[in-house]
Amino acid sequence: xxxxxxxxxxxxxxxxxxxxxxxxxxxxxxxxxxxxxxxxxxxxxxxxxxxxxxxxxxxxxxxxxxxxxxxxxxxxxxxxxxxxxxxxxxxxxxxxxxxxxxxxxxxxxxxxxxxxxxxxxxxxxxxxxxxxxxxxxxxxxxxxxxxxxxxxxxxxxxxxxxxxxxxxxxxxxxxxxxxxxxxxxxxxxxxxxxxxxxxxxxxxxxxxxxxxxxxxxxxxxxxxxxxxxxxxxxxxxxxxxxxxxxxxxxxxxxxxx
Amino acid sequence: xxxxxxxxxxxxxxxxxxxxxxxxxxxxxxxxxxxxxxxxxxxxxxxxxxxxxxxxxxxxxxxxxxxxxxxxxxxxxxxxxxxxxxxxxxxxxxxxxxxxxxxxxxxxxxxxxxxxxxxxxxxxxxxxxxxxxxxxxxxxxxxxxxxxxxxxxxxxxxxxxxxxxxxxxxxxxxxxxxxxxxxxxxxxx
Numbered sequence: 001x002x003x004x005x006x007x008x009x010x011x012x013x014x015x016x017x018x019x020x021x022x023x024x025x026x027x028x029x030x031x032x033x034x035x036x037x038x039x040x041x042x043x044x045x046x047x048x049x050x051x052x053x054x055x056x057x058x059x060x061x062x063x064x065x066x067x068x069x070x071x072x073x074x075x076x077x078x079x080x081x082x083x084x085x086x087x088x089x090x091x092x093x094x095x096x097x098x099x100x101x102x103x104x105x106x107x108x109x110x111x112x113x114x115x116x117x118x119x120x121x122x123x124x125x126x127x128x129x130x131x132x133x134x135x136x137x138x139x140x141x142x143x144x145x146x147x148x149x150x151x152x153x154x155x156x157x158x159x160x161x162x163x164x165x166x167x168x169x170x171x172x173x174x175x176x177x178x179x180x181x182x183x184x185x186x187x188x189x190x191x192x193x194x195x196x197x198x199x200x201x202x203x204x205x206x207x208x209x210x211x212x213x214x215x216x217x218x219x220x221x222x223x224x225x226x227x228x229x230x231x232x233x234x235x236x237x238x239x240x241x242x243x244x245x246x247x248x249x250x251x252x253x254x255x256x257x
Numbered sequence: 258x259x260x261x262x263x264x265x266x267x268x269x270x271x272x273x274x275x276x277x278x279x280x281x282x283x284x285x286x287x288x289x290x291x292x293x294x295x296x297x298x299x300x301x302x303x304x305x306x307x308x309x310x311x312x313x314x315x316x317x318x319x320x321x322x323x324x325x326x327x328x329x330x331x332x333x334x335x336x337x338x339x340x341x342x343x344x345x346x347x348x349x350x351x352x353x354x355x356x357x358x359x360x361x362x363x364x365x366x367x368x369x370x371x372x373x374x375x376x377x378x379x380x381x382x383x384x385x386x387x388x389x390x391x392x393x394x395x396x397x398x399x400x401x402x403x404x405x406x407x408x409x410x411x412x413x414x415x416x417x418x419x420x421x422x423x424x425x426x427x428x429x430x431x432x433x434x435x436x437x438x439x440x441x442x443x444x445x446x
Binding site: 008010011012015017035038039041042043044045046047048049050051052054055056057058059060063064066067068070071072074075 | 261264267268271272275276278279280283284292293296297300301304305358359360361364365368371374375378389390392393394398399414415417418421424425428
């Protein structure tokens with residue numbers, strides 16, 4: 001090993017990062033080379049200089065306190081105790097995320113008819129569905145009773161949406177909400193299927209059947225009792241279609257208002 | 258493991274590495290306030306992605322986040338300090354085989370001046386500085402340094418040797434008790 005080679009490896013030698021064979025070569029070279037010995041000594045002095053405690057920047061105690069508080073505050077937001085007192089349908093984000101990603105896969109396997117609704121409307125529907133899953137925004141009226149939900153809309157909107165109970169079919173009604181789509185007030189009914197939330201947006205009008213998939217959510221449009229209805233959910237397309245058929249086939253609740 | 262248990266595990270792991278995190282951020286940012294902000298941001302990032310940490314070396318994992326957050330900040334603020342800060346990683350790349358070897362006694366004499374040593378380290382290019390800090394102050398192996406800084410072990414080795422050689426000359430040539438002179442590759446302070 002010549003001097004130039006040795007100098008390239010000297011620092012790795014100081015750091016004990018060389019393999020045994022190379023280490024031995026360096027150690028063979030050093031006694032006969034004052035230049036490399038000097039370099040080695042200089043490297044060790046620099047190491048000691050940099051490693052001295054007075055040069056180090058330990059974390060200030062106020063940073064330590066601040067971080068401890070920040071970690072605990074952040075954790076409280078997602079703490080298990082606050083989860084367990086929240087009914088599952090009030091906190092669907094966690095599993096809907098998983099379900100949504102599963103549905104991206106399922107959705108890509110299902111061939112949908114070409115879309116007709118303007119993409120802006122699809123975006124609004126999905127946006128509204130997602131917002132509804134946020135904390136305390138799912139329902140304005142929480143009831144499994146169609147005779148409570150339907151009259152609730154009276155006076156809030158100028159139409160009476162069909163409300164049906166499908167709990168016998170595995171799609172229980174859980175409530176209703178007033179929502180806005182394209183600057184219009186619309187009715188939103190909330191159903192659930194296992195752990196999936198279905199938002200059914202309803203407003204007066206005529207329409208043709210349509211399906212779409214957006215951001216992993218399935219959307220199905222249909223007409224029912226002179227109303228435009230959009231079902232939006234992370235539920236798979238087959239079961240969502242089943243929901244739509246059941247909804248269309250059922251007699252709406254008799255109007256009590 | 259419950260979320261609560263995971264969090265208290267995270268908290269103690271982070272607090273244990275807080276000095277290392279702050280030291281690294283402080284050397285990369287070269288100012289107290291930015292260093293603390295970077296550590297806080299890194300800590301929150303780490304907390305949110307803690308479930309993606311699959312065991313192993315927490316220190317290396319956390320320091321990688323701190324290191325990357327620091328460089329994101331430096332890049333973001335590049336325009337603010339345009340023409341001042343030198344964030345090039347490869348500055349002074351060549352190891353001059355025939356460069357002066359400084360007298361170790363002379364270096365040792367000046368190495369006792371912690372302020373001078375700090376200014377000399379500050380004057381190193383970012384890539385050399387982070388390698389030196391991780392090696393000399395945290396005692397990390399070349400492999401760990403390579404993992405944190407995203408370079409091969411050979412690069413770690415050459416950065417360390419260049420870093421130490423530049424430190425030798427900086428320690429000897431910088432004026433004691435004076436702000437470092439220009440032309441050493443470091444920013445004015």
